[in-house]
Amino acid sequence: MKLTHIATIAALAFAATAPAALAHHSFSAEFDVNKPIKLQGTVKRVQWINPHTWIWIDVKKPDGTIEEWGVEAGTPNTLFRLGFTREALPVGTEIVVSGYEARDGAKRANGRDMTLPDGRKLLMGSSAGNDAQSK
Amino acid sequence: MGKATLVVFVLALTASQTNGQTAAAPQAGAARAARVAGHPNFNGLWQAMTEANWDIVAHPARPGPTQFGALFSEPAGVGIVEGNEIPYQPQAAAKQKENFKNRWTADPEAKCYMPGVPRATYMPFPFQIIQGDKEIVIAYPFASASRIIHMTDVGESPADAWMGWSRARWEGDTLVVNVTNQIEDTWFDRAGNFHSDQLNVVERYTPVGDNVIQYEATMTDPKVFTRPWKISLPLYRRLEKNAQFLEFKCVPFSEELIYGHLRKK
């Protein structure tokens, strides 16, 4: 797995004026800020459950072996209201995930930033047309 | 506005004021309107009075976990299944027997998971029906499970759910509810009777006087059963003056069972 050197974006101080109840969930107790990771793999299975959707991907290592990783994402309810269903992420879709590794050493990461291989953000464009996503 | 239009408007306003039934007093025990908005009045606090949550099929009295003596042992029951047989396919019948052997830990009720439909109906706790016209909400106390029963066309469910996806219509005085998209992880009872994600349940709620609802549910599941089968039982209105819906948030009671192995030694 290559560690990505993520270019620092012009820092937007994301503190005092951020909406309330922002980081309520204790993600930093689950994922390790010191272990950023970048994964590329094909979707094997998606669990559209709460509180977190889980996306299981097969990652091909440089030596050709396959490793299964679990990627934690957000609530599917938000996506359903945007018009997505469980067909939104078909098995076999190739995705790229930037996130942080699980603190307990298991092959899990949070989907901090999920894109298609061409760089487009995952789950863009829906029947509801979510303009805020087009960046 | 022309005079004729004014008159029509006035008549319309007058009509809307006298439409519908007068509300009965809200307290339990006081007289209740028999009908609301043209339909039977199912509003209120209801409870099943059977032994079905232990086993929906006829069964003798049985021990519970033996370290508790007779405390959590099980009473006999005549069952709620018509024909007293759940028509399992052979591999499914074997799975049910395995579930039964492991039931003290494998039963999703032990983990305070939402019970699904129809088990939520006959768990031995009072549940509340709130009957709006576009939606009917049923609140069950165990695990704070709730359902919204849609009376208008809301389309298909985007995914599966523990309490399924409920769409209903009236057939005369019977509320007929079609429940689809239940996840496969719920059981019908503590005896390990189960289903797959293909389960379809059709419920029928029919009033029998003011204080009884005759409840029926037909189960169809081509992956588990050889044919549809049906349960039938009365639901009784809770009549105590101070009866009210109460929380049964059992998550804290289940955490040792679920996470105990991760407790710091």
Add this chain to the structure above:
Amino acid sequence: MRAATIATSFVVLALVVVHGQGQSKTPWGDPDLQGTWSNQTLTPLERPAQFKDKPVLTEAEAAAYEKRLVEQGDVDNRTPGTVQDVNLAYNQVWWDRGNKIVADRRTSLIVDPPDGRIPALTPAAQKRREEDRKAGDNEKSAASWLDFDVYSRCIIRSALPRLSTGYNNNYEIVQSPGFVAIMQEQMHETRIIPLGNQPHLTSTVRQWLGDSRGHWEGNTLVVETTNFTDEARGSTFQYATKNMRLVERFTRTSDRTIDYQFTVSDPDTWTRPWTAKLPWNRIDGLIYEYACHEGNLGLEHMLSAARATDDKK
């Protein structure tokens, strides 16, 4: 002809007044609050320091502020490699905080006290807040699930009164004679509110969402809730005790809006009661099931992470 028209107009006006300006009613005559609603808003609970003496913004100021909040709230723009980045968890598409401040352009949801800030905390409440923050810092080495708050344990996902949060800010209100039901998407509970003057539950029976009693004051549903519990981290609102008293007011102001206000009082927590207002807006979507505890792998992972790092002190 003219006299007849005027007479008819008065009759119409009288009828309109009797019906509360065309207020929509249930078939049995209660004001109709039914439908699917969202309380999401970007307006903060407390007035930010930058708006210290400005309770309401002009239209131009509001537009600029709203734009800035939406930009700052877009989690697809944030600094990687920080704890905050980890806590922001996912792409923007998974969040649903809305993109609007309140329509009346107030700078805080709090309307009383007039400075838009939560009143001073009692020393005991300050201590509770401090202890909770310490407990939050210690989650990485949690001994058990009891070290986490009710949110992480999926017991309730925020105490009442509920504010606008990261997602699922949705409610279904259904009414029947003598009852109002509010089903909260977060987390699938239904608040059953009996109407009338029955006494509350006895004080030994506490509930995570308290015990509610409602009545109508004109077109406003007034709900009083007591019997809260403080038995777990996060189980009370803003570090209150279990004796907090909550009064909520729901008034339907249009087909698509409910004016929602709450007043909380607890002398063991705040030096005076305080009130906030946030609108509930109708949404055209549906409520979906949020089976939190059933899928709570996060808590399992956090505990296994704590155990994995037990020796690395």
